[in-house]
Amino acid sequence: MTQSLDITLSEAGKTNIVTHDGVALTLRAVSEEDAGLLTRFYDSLSPDDMRFRFLSAQAHLSTAQLTAMVTVDHRHREHLLAFRPDNGELVASLLIAADEAFDVAEVAVSVASAYKGRGVGWSLLHHAVELARERGIRRLRCIESRANSDAIEVERALGFRSSDYEGDATVALLEIDLR
Numbered sequence: 292m293t294q295s296l297d298i299t300l301s302e303a304g305k306t307n308i309v310t311h312d313g314v315a316l317t318l319r320a321v322s323e324e325d326a327g328l329l330t331r332f333y334d335s336l337s338p339d340d341m342r343f344r345f346l347s348a349q350a351h352l353s354t355a356q357l358t359a360m361v362t363v364d365h366r367h368r369e370h371l372l373a374f375r376p377d378n379g380e381l382v383a384s385l386l387i388a389a390d391e392a393f394d395v396a397e398v399a400v401s402v403a404s405a406y407k408g409r410g411v412g413w414s415l416l417h418h419a420v421e422l423a424r425e426r427g428i429r430r431l432r433c434i435e436s437r438a439n440s441d442a443i444e445v446e447r448a449l450g451f452r453s454s455d456y457e458g459d460a461t462v463a464l465l466e467i468d469l470r
Contacts, residue, residue, distance in 0.1 A: 307376070308418060310410030314375075316382060318418070321370040323361045328372075330357060332381050337404060343439040344401050346462065360386065367391065369422070373415060382406050385415045389428055396428045400442075413445050420449060424469045432466040 306318040321329070333341065333352045342348055345356070352360075363370045367390075373383040382403050389396035398419045402411045416433075423431045434456060435442050443453065446465045456462040 306371075306418070308373075308414050310414045312409040314382070314406065314409050314411060314414075315377070316373040316411070316414070317376045318371045318373050318385070318415075320365055321361055321363060321372055325372065326357055326361050328381055329360055329384070332384065332403070333401070335403065336401060340401065340404070343436050343442065344399060346434070346436060360384075367393075371415075371418075373411065383411050383415055385419055387419055387422060389423075389426070393426060393428050395430045395432060396423050397432050397434065398423075399433070407441075412442065413448065416445060416449055420467065420469065429470050430466055430468055432464060435463050435465060437461055437463050 304319075307315065308318065309315050330352060333344075336344070338348070338350065341350065360370055363386075368388045369386070371385040371387075372381055373385065374381055380403075383406065384399075384401045386399045387396050388398075398416065400412050400415045400419075402415075420431060431451075433442070433446055433451065435446070437443075438461075443463060443465065446467075447453065449467065451465040451467045454464050454466070456464045
């Protein structure tokens, strides 16, 4: 069943998922009040995780990055936060950004170090694939550092194909066709 494009992801309320390792997560749309929470979350990531997420050697979010993360339109851009329902801990972040025609969307996932290897990234990426399908998006893509072999492995396991990223040999483009 295809959702109307007028129904935003945030109107769906909270979503509960459980990873293959049994980690229960509650997903909800970001709000501007989450700025401090997101700053602390990204500050807690390892230097490699920050480099893999932003494809640069930065230690902290810039003001512009933080603003872009909390001021999504919930239609073409959605940012979902994944919390443990038992203690409210922020475990991961899932950002989906679609082009104006809902033809192609880019997805980015960040996972707290304590939850790596527990299926959180796989579950969030799978959720992103399903959301993109429901919204009628034709293709979903991830841009990854070639050094981020764990993320590339997860994406390939979900059916993403890898190709060269034009202009940068250190980066791979991973895409999945959804139609």
